[in-house]
Amino acid sequence: MELTTTQLDTITLEIPKADVSFLEALVNRLGWKIKRDRRSMSNYEKALNDVECGCVNEYDTPEDLFNKLGI
Numbered sequence: 001m002e003l004t005t006t007q008l009d010t011i012t013l014e015i016p017k018a019d020v021s022f023l024e025a026l027v028n029r030l031g032w033k034i035k036r037d038r039r040s041m042s043n044y045e046k047a048l049n050d051v052e053c054g055c056v057n058e059y060d061t062p063e064d065l066f067n068k069l070g071i
Helices: 017-030 043-053 062-069
Strands: none
Touching: none
16 A cells, blocks of 8 residues: 655634634534644734724813823
């Protein structure tokens, strides 16, 4: 019997957490492997997401900011 090597390809997927158990079952059935990248987002990346979502407050002057904060 001749042994051949299988070429592997790495794919990154972003899926909802609710579907992870389904994906794990599928992976186990097919004999694949899952490697999770649990890197957390940096503060800079979180700030960029806030800007994209519109979760940013803008003030015309520092005094406006201080008044809003009650200082």
